[in-house]
Amino acid sequence: MFRASLLLFLFAWSSVAIAETRIPQTQGEISMGFAPVVKQAAPAVVNIYAKIVRPGRNSPIFADPFFQNFFGGREAPRPRVQNSLGSGVILSDDGYVVSNFHVVGSATEIRVVTTDRREFQAQVVLGDEESDIAILRLQDAQGLPYLQLRDSDHVEVGELTLAIGNPFGVGQTVSSGIISGLARTGTATGNTRGYFIQTDAPINPGNSGGALIDVNGDLIGINTSILTRSGGSNGIGFAIPANLVAEFLRQAKSGNDKFVSPWAGMAGQSMSADIAESLGLSLPQGVVISDLHPLSPLAAAGLRVGDIVTHVDGKEVNSPAEMKFRMSIVGVGGKSVLTRLRGEESADVSVSMVAAPEKPAAEETTLDNRTVLPGMTVARINPALITRMGLLLSQTGVAVIEPGPYGARAGLRPGDVIIAINGRRIERPRDVERGLRDPGRRVQMDLQRGGKPVSLRFRL
Incomplete structure (x- = not known):
């Protein structure tokens, strides 16, 4: 009797914070606890099996034709295949599914399994590593159960919540808790870019991409990470708010293959x-x-x-x-x-709200074999490139997009800003081409790396 009364109190208390929350009406509903909510929401939460092919580790020395001949044409190490396990949430009856980018972003093959054991092949139609969100589209899917997205701005600390996912691959599991905090930044991913809802509902590996729902069965957020020292849940879990998921879904349905976020500059x-x-x-x-x-x-x-x-x-x-x-x-x-x-x-x-502009034009260029660093890609810095590469707002000139095999051996890194080559000022990608086409016996490159000056010297 005490347990039933306590549960009734918790539901009633939750309804004070959210006027539309429905509280149990009968003794039978009270005794069932969260069962009706789970029965309604669980079919829209899926298991995701992703196959990721990683290139074999290789020394840069084997990219040099001279050493390839020296070692008798030794083959590069074979690619490694990794299997990733996670969860996802169906957002529409025609097969749009949201999950975490870290689960499916690099996958070469994605298989999605529903609670009734149907299997679908899927592909990522829109993803963003920084936000850790990926939108998938299931092949030949129709009439699927899906969750309604709740306005996450109306979520309050103390609300009852359920986490649904596939922890450790044991099968679909439901855990309960409350909303522990809002507007969490930096703690979940180790940087200051994330913005999360915090919950004490137990979340474990495999729950990534699963659903965080309220007592009405509406989607509050997508479970993404935990704060732990042991690898298991300590009751500090983080979910990406549903309002951001809604914008990802809108852009995916409009045909975007990359998430476009407004630029503050x-x-x-x-x-x-x-x-x-x-x-x-x-x-x-x-x-x-x-x-x-x-x-x-x-x-x-x-x-x-x-x-x-x-x-x-x-x-x-x-x-x-x-x-x-x-x-x-x-x-x-x-x-x-x-x-x-x-x-x-x-x-x-x-x-x-505007996208980061491509002004001036990037003039992205990949150096050819006429230069001493073939394969290196450079571009002129503009707001779009600043956003893409995480450069300082004040930086101008030319940035390294990809150093290539020879550039990497010389010490160049993505995001390096090339200031001068052998004392000659660099302002455009064509200046880099000219500076590396016939530089002489020695090359000196003056750079900025993270806003700090760096000088690289190498002999040809």
């Missing part, structure tokens, strides 16, 4: 207590703009370095990752209202 930092005190603010809230690209849509809307962005579309933001999330769910082509604080003046500013 800014660098910023979270407000600390020290910064707030120095600015005379009572609370450390918002994101301080520390740099703006000349083509930034924020700059075009009148924002400037030193401004503090406190809200995006009425939602508090306290980190650059939160700003990126808020802009991403609006999508390119829309508009967001940013609340900025400048001194004691607060104002709402409308900002257009």
Whole structure:
């Protein structure tokens, strides 16, 4: 009797936070616990089996024809085949499925198995490694059960939740808990790019890509990672919010094969207590703009370095990752209202959501055998390349996209910015071609790597 009363209290308490949540109506419903919700939602959660072919490890020495002949044409190591296991969630009756990029992003073959043991071949139609989201399309699928996406902005800490997936490959499993936190950034993936819902519902390896649902059976988020030292669940799990999943699904259905996120063209930092005190603010809230690209849509809307962005579309933001999330769910082509604080003046500013522009033209070029570093790919730096390569906003000139076998041996890395070759200033990809076509017996390349100067010297 006490257990039933406690369960009724928890459901009723949850309904205070979400007015539309349905509470059990009869003693029979109370005694069944979450069974009706699981029965409704579980068929839309699938198991994913992905095959990934990794190239065999090889020394760069075997890329050199001289050493290939020296070692008698020794064959390169054979590729390695890895099998990845994860989960996914069906989002439409015609076979759109969401999972994690780290489960299927590099897969050469993907097999999806539903709870009624039907099997489908699938392919990734849109994926993004940074967001760790992939949208799959099942072949010859129709009439499938699917989950409704809930507005994750209305999720509150303390709500009851269920995690459904295939942990450790034991089969579909359901675990329960609550929403432990919102707007988590950095803790789940080891960087500051992610934006997650936190739950204490047990999540384990194999749960990746599975569903985090509410007591109505609606999708709150996609389980993606855990915080652990042992490899097992410690009750700290993270899910990608459903609102971002919705934007991925929209772009996939519109034909995009790459996720296009609005470009802010800014660098910023979270407000600390020290910064707030120095600015005379009572609370450390918002994101301080520390740099703006000349083509930034924020700059075009009148924002400037030193401004503090406190809200995006009425939602508090306290980190650059939160700003990126808020802009991403609006999508390119829309508009967001940013609340900025400048001194004691607060104002709402409308900002257009645009993709990172290809200005100036990238002029991407792969060097040929007439140069001393054939196979190296370089491009002129523009906002699109800055976003793609994670370069500093202030960087201009020419960046290394792919060093190639000879460039890698010389010490070049993707993202290196070439400043000069043998003392000659580099401004365009054609300057790199000219500088490496007949450089003489020695080559000196002056670079910027992560904003720091680097000099490479090698003899031909």
